[in-house]
Amino acid sequence: MTDTKNIRQDWLSVPRRREEERLDPHVYKRGINxxxxxxxxxxxxxxxxxxxxxSEEEYSEFExxxxxxxxxxxxxxxxxxxxxxRIAGILVADRRDEGAHIxxxxxxxxxxxxxxxxxxxxxxxxRVQTPLGSGEVxxxxxxxxxxxxxxxxxxxxxxxxxxxxxxxxxxxxxx
Numbered sequence: 001m002t003d004t005k006n007i008r009q010d011w012l013s014v015p016r017r018r019e020e021e022r023l024d025p026h027v028y029k030r031g032i033n034x035x036x037x038x039x040x041x042x043x044x045x046x047x048x049x050x051x052x053x054x055s056e057e058e059y060s061e062f063e064x065x066x067x068x069x070x071x072x073x074x075x076x077x078x079x080x081x082x083x084x085x086r087i088a089g090i091l092v093a094d095r096r097d098e099g100a101h102i103x104x105x106x107x108x109x110x111x112x113x114x115x116x117x118x119x120x121x122x123x124x125x126x127r128v129q130t131p132l133g134s135g136e137v138x139x140x141x142x143x144x145x146x147x148x149x150x151x152x153x154x155x156x157x158x159x160x161x162x163x164x165x166x167x168x169x170x171x172x173x174x175x
Contacts, residue, residue, distance in 0.1 A: 037125070041072050044081045051088040052106050055095050063107035069127040070111045076125030079118050087113050115166075122147060128164045132157055137164070 035043070045068050052059070052067075059067075071084055091109055094100035100109075121144065122128065126137045128149060135151035140161070147164050150156045 037072065037075050040075045040081065041068070044071055044075065044084055047081075048084055048088050048110070051085060051092060052110060054092045055106050057106055059105060059107045063105055066111050067107050070114050070119070073123050073125040073127075074114055074118050077118060077123050079114075084114070087117070122161065122164060122166070126166065128166055130157070130159055130164055132159075 048067060048071060049059070049064065074084060075081070088110055091100075091106050091113065095102075095106060119126065122137055122140060124137050124140060128135060128137055128147075130149055130151070132155075133151050133153065135149045135157075137147055138150050138156060139148040141147070145161055146158060147161050148156060148158050149164060
């Protein structure tokens with residue numbers, strides 16, 4: 001039997017996996033394709049939320065922040081904004097046509113779809129929880145065993161990857 005979980009559709013961007021393909025965590029604010037990550041996020045996030053709101057759902061502030069953080073991590077991983085919009089549209093159409101994801105909000109389904117397609121392991125730019133508090137992943141070692149996290153209190157710590165997790169998820173390995 002074939003494992004279909006790792007098969008991606010041709011139109012999906014492939015996130016950078018090898019160390020030399022990743023953006024330097026201290027350089028990514030300079031910009032991707034002429035936009036900084038923050039500018040790209042300012043353009044993408046409202047459009048993604050507008051697409052998701054076509055389902056006539058209301059989203060909590062937690063769901064909005066989770067979508068924002070996941071979109072930002074995808075942009076840092078150099079996922080195209082067109083793919084971010086396309087996936088949101090597909091989820092809304094699936095909900096409308098087939099009643100898919102009725103048991104969860106589309107915002108949470110969207111975050112899960114982005115993580116499955118582009119961020120299967122922890123990536124630079126993601127918001128995470130650590131034993132020392134929450135923060136943003138700034139660097140992941142090439143072998144995925146360690147991660148540098150800039151905590152909300154401005155300290156940067158180097159931790160074993162199994163001590164770092166996404167909000168609401170069990171601890172997992174980074175890549």
